[in-house]
Amino acid sequence: MKRFLPGLLLAAPPLLVALLGPLFAGEPGDRAQSFAAPGDGHWLGTDFVGRDVWQQVLLGGRSVVLIALAATLLAYAVALPVGFAAALTARGWLEEVLMRPLDVLLGVPTLLFVLLVAAVHSPGPAGLAVLVAVVNVPDAARITRAAAASAAARPAVEALRMQGESRSRIALGYLGRSVLRTLAADAGIRLTGTLYLVATAAFLGVGVAPDAADWAVMVDRNRTGLFLQPWAVVVPALLIVALSMGTNLISDAALGRRRAARGGER
Known part of the structure; x- marks a missing residue:
């Protein structure tokens, strides 16, 4: 538990604010002077x-x-079947068909891809989640394929095939358990990168309205008054950084625990 404590202390406050904050926000009041200092009911x-x-x-x-979160889950929903199929197939051409197009997409800078697509068709929040998921699929599929390949080559998989087990049952059952720890460690890092990409896209006006109540939009729209009223920029920026760092620390702790467990088994 001590390994996870720093990450939990950083990630918990922004998560609680994000999930429970709207319940306590109340109704919007009358607008006051722009960039007014704390006071007069405005904390x-x-x-x-x-x-x-x-x-x-x-x-x-x-x-x-x-x-x-939606982008990360959607990326894994596509990447896991592709990665498992590439690891289980005995046909080299099928693996090439599955993985080579993803390698091409992997060479495109993620933010550039999001901005290019957004320039053609401005996405809403759901569209932004899909875009961010798309740019995460190639790397997630490669990691899944690499983690599952060694397990797929074990005699146990061949025995399951001889017993008539379907590829889907082998992938979800045997391979799924084999790669669970690797994917759990990758998920924390991927969520951090996804969070930064979503915040950056929102900062650039992609996926959210220019005046939306959004932490990234707040940083963008209020930066002109940073020296007049810094809290409008500093607080949302700190919440984004704390959530990203906390998630990364939790992932590192999970990976460190995994390594310690392996060392103990030896």
């Missing part, structure tokens, strides 16, 4: 259009967190 002052910063913070985390 963290006001933003660039006079809205209460504290209320915007309570409302602004759900979009970032939910889009990042």
